[in-house]
Amino acid sequence: MPTETFEFQVEARQLLQLMIHSVYSNKDVFLRELVSNASDALDKLRLAKLRDDSLDADLSDLHIELEIDKDARTLTVRDNGVGMSYDEVGQLIGTIANSGTAQLLRELREAQDGTGTEGLIGQFGVGFYSGFMVADEVTLLTRRAGEGQGTRWTSRGEGTYTLERVDDAPQGTSVTLHLKPADPDNQLHDYTSVWKIKEIVKRYSDFITWPIRLVGETGGDGEAAGPETLNSMKALWARSREEVSEEEYHELYKHIGHDWREPLQTIQLQAEGTFEYQALLFVPSHAPHDLFTQNFRHGLQLYVKRVFIMDDCEALLPPYLRFVKGVVDAQDLSLNVSREILQQDRHIRMMQRRLTKKVLASVKSMMTGDAERYATFWREFGAVLKEGLVTDPDNRDALLAVTSFATTRGDDGTATLKQYVERMPDGQDDIWFITGESRESIDNSPHMEAFRERGIEVLLLTDPVDEMWVDAVGEYEGKRLRSIAKGEVDLGAREDDRSEDERQQQAEEYAGLLDWMRERLDEDVKEVRLSTRLTVSPACLVADANDLTPALENMYRAMGQEVPRTKRILELNPDHALVKGLNEAYGEREDRSDLTDTAELLHSLAVLAEGGRPKDPARFVRLMADRLERTL
Numbered sequence: 366m367p368t369e370t371f372e373f374q375v376e377a378r379q380l381l382q383l384m385i386h387s388v389y390s391n392k393d394v395f396l397r398e399l400v401s402n403a404s405d406a407l408d409k410l411r412l413a414k415l416r417d418d419s420l421d422a423d424l425s426d427l428h429i430e431l432e433i434d435k436d437a438r439t440l441t442v443r444d445n446g447v448g449m450s451y452d453e454v455g456q457l458i459g460t461i462a463n464s465g466t467a468q469l470l471r472e473l474r475e476a477q478d479g480t481g482t483e484g485l486i487g488q489f490g491v492g493f494y495s496g497f498m499v500a501d502e503v504t505l506l507t508r509r510a511g512e513g514q515g516t517r518w519t520s521r522g523e524g525t526y527t528l529e530r531v532d533d534a535p536q537g538t539s540v541t542l543h544l545k546p547a548d549p550d551n552q553l554h555d556y557t558s559v560w561k562i563k564e565i566v567k568r569y570s571d572f573i574t575w576p577i578r579l580v581g582e583t584g585g586d587g588e589a590a591g592p593e594t595l596n597s598m599k600a601l602w603a604r605s606r607e608e609v610s611e612e613e614y615h616e617l618y619k620h621i622g623h624d625w626r627e628p629l630q631t632i633q634l635q636a637e638g639t640f641e642y643q644a645l646l647f648v649p650s651h652a653p654h655d656l657f658t659q660n661f662r663h664g665l666q667l668y669v670k671r672v673f674i675m676d677d678c679e680a681l682l683p684p685y686l687r688f689v690k691g692v693v694d695a696q697d698l699s700l701n702v703s704r705e706i707l708q709q710d711r712h713i714r715m716m717q718r719r720l721t722k723k724v725l726a727s728v729k730s731m732m733t734g735d736a737e738r739y740a741t742f743w744r745e746f747g748a749v750l751k752e753g754l755v756t757d758p759d760n761r762d763a764l765l766a767v768t769s770f771a772t773t774r775g776d777d778g779t780a781t782l783k784q785y786v787e788r789m790p791d792g793q794d795d796i797w798f799i800t801g802e803s804r805e806s807i808d809n810s811p812h813m814e815a816f817r818e819r820g821i822e823v824l825l826l827t828d829p830v831d832e833m834w835v836d837a838v839g840e841y842e843g844k845r846l847r848s849i850a851k852g853e854v855d856l857g858a859r860e861d862d863r864s865e866d867e868r869q870q871q872a873e874e875y876a877g878l879l880d881w882m883r884e885r886l887d888e889d890v891k892e893v894r895l896s897t898r899l900t901v902s903p904a905c906l907v908a909d910a911n912d913l914t915p916a917l918e919n920m921y922r923a924m925g926q927e928v929p930r931t932k933r934i935l936e937l938n939p940d941h942a943l944v945k946g947l948n949e950a951y952g953e954r955e956d957r958s959d960l961t962d963t964a965e966l967l968h969s970l971a972v973l974a975e976g977g978r979p980k981d982p983a984r985f986v987r988l989m990a991d992r993l994e995r996t997l
């Protein structure tokens with residue numbers, strides 16, 4: 366049968382180059398990757414047969430085989446699983462579908478000088494290609510379950526691979542690594558050593574639920590290998606925590622999480638009673654880069670009585686816990702259970718509730734027991750968890766208890782609502798916060814001025830979701846959550862404040878200017894008033910307590926919803942020289958056309974101060990330049 370030659374997709378070629386030149390020093394992991402693929406293939410076959418009993422496949426002895434040939438210097442990883450069709454081999458092995466790997470490559474390219482690349486590689490499972498770390502040629506022979514013909518794939522990893530149809534291929538897939546020449550100085554990396562292979566399997570793949578057997582002739586040095594099962598196949602989730610080492614848990618996490626890094630937290634739950642199940646959950650130590658994208662694949666692995674049923678089972682955890690990885694093994698579900706059924710199943714909903722509580726309790730224990738770990742957790746996943754404040758009212762209190770905020774006070778600059786309320790001085794009734802795009806834009810916001818001067822603590826909220834949950838939650842322990850950029854703020858009287866009479870008098874003095882300005886700026890503002898929150902800036906924009914903020918408006922528009930533009934309120938600082946001067950000029954002049962420009966500029970300055978941009982930047986620059994010129 367003819368052999369066809371193909372070129373690797375560009376990204377695949379780049380990844381292969383990395384593997385061949387082996388920037389990753391821990392080469393042993395190639396075996397973990399191949400065994401992991403084999404195990405998945407066995408899961409898939411069992412599932413396919415479950416769905417379609419007429420599938421022509423032998424399920425009597427599903428297993429993984431490792432075969433060492435010392436003389437030929439080859440190592441073969443073989444499974445009798447689902448296999449791949451001719452087209453699938455081209456698609457799956459010739460290209461990189463995994464978006465995480467594509468991301469890795471981008472980051473590697475950015476880290477041009479090559480330093481730090483090892484760390485980057487360690488963050489991603491690179492799968493099948495990792496074989497090229499130890500082999501200079503790889504052959505893969507596979508036959509898709511139910512098909513008569515098989516496919517042979519061969520490559521030296523250098524730009525091309527060949528495909529050939531094969532008539533007498535056995536069920537499943539075998540990957541043969543033609544190992545690189547032995548390094549006499551480094552016996553540690555001899556992958557024809559029985560001892561070495563046993564050690565790697567034990568370390569990385571012990572929990573694999575299929576038998577991994579070592580077979581074949583092993584050459585003349587007396588190392589014998591019979592068909593021997595190397596792994597214990599223990600389902601870690603079904604065992605008590607004392608029996609399992611942290612390392613074993615971590616290896617399972619790496620297998621199911623497609624992550625090469627250690628998890629941050631391991632969570633175990635064994636539910637007994639009428640609906641029995643075991644769960645082993647992991648909080649990763651890093652947020653995946655696509656956590657906030659539409660097609661982020663989340664969910665747990667679902668097993669029924671030790672039989673793998675599906676990946677990415679979303680029904681088991683709410684969306685705001687989508688970063689959690691793990692396994693759930695239920696005793697009393699049907700093996701034929703489908704996603705649609707799961708979404709409606711009462712038991713599944715109960716499981717979801719229980720698992721959610723368990724995860725939140727675990728976050729709580731990090732918070733109280735290990736500040737550093739909690740800080741990592743919050744940095745990576747805080748923004749996701751806060752979605753729950755909006756979507757899961759039942760767990761709101763538990764969520765608020767583990768939610769922390771950047772703040773203008775506090776030793777490390779963070780606070781929980783509880784801490785905030787505990788240190789609120791007498792007379793303060795509200796929990797003040799400000800939302801914005803970044804810490805810098807918030808820190809310099811004119812809205813902060815009076816709060817800073819009076820030493821009133823303000824929570825600094827910079828995640829997009831913050832705009833939503835503060836509305837949804839509304840109050841905490843009877844204290845209202847209030848934006849410092851909304852509504853009138855009355856921060857209580859101080860000694861050097863004006864008296865009520867003085868204020869009244871000031872209001873009268875400014876009444877004409879304020880009315881006149883509102884008319885001039887009618888397109889953009891609904892009210893112009895004197896401010897109690899400014900000390901340094903001449904003006905700022907605020908919203909009515911029930912108005913949408915500009916950020917929320919943008920968010921709704923981005924989601925395709927029509928939102929009317931909300932006019933804001935312009936507040937002026939009556940103690941600022943510019944505002945005072947403007948008021949005097951307003952009182953004295955007949956021709957106010959020049960003052961109209963100043964009013965417009967004042968409004969633009971308020972827009973700029975909160976990080977926005979003037980409606981007509983070119984006009985703003987012209988007016989500004991004109992004013993500056995007159996100062997020369």
Ligand code: ADP
Binds near residue numbers: 402403444457538623
């Ligand atoms: P990943 O395992 O992360 O998806 P790989 O490069 O290791 O990436 O494998 C790509 C795909 O090739 C797998 O998702 C699977 O569909 C297929 N594949 C790899 N090894 C096997 C195998 N032993 N049996 C069947 N399919 C396999």
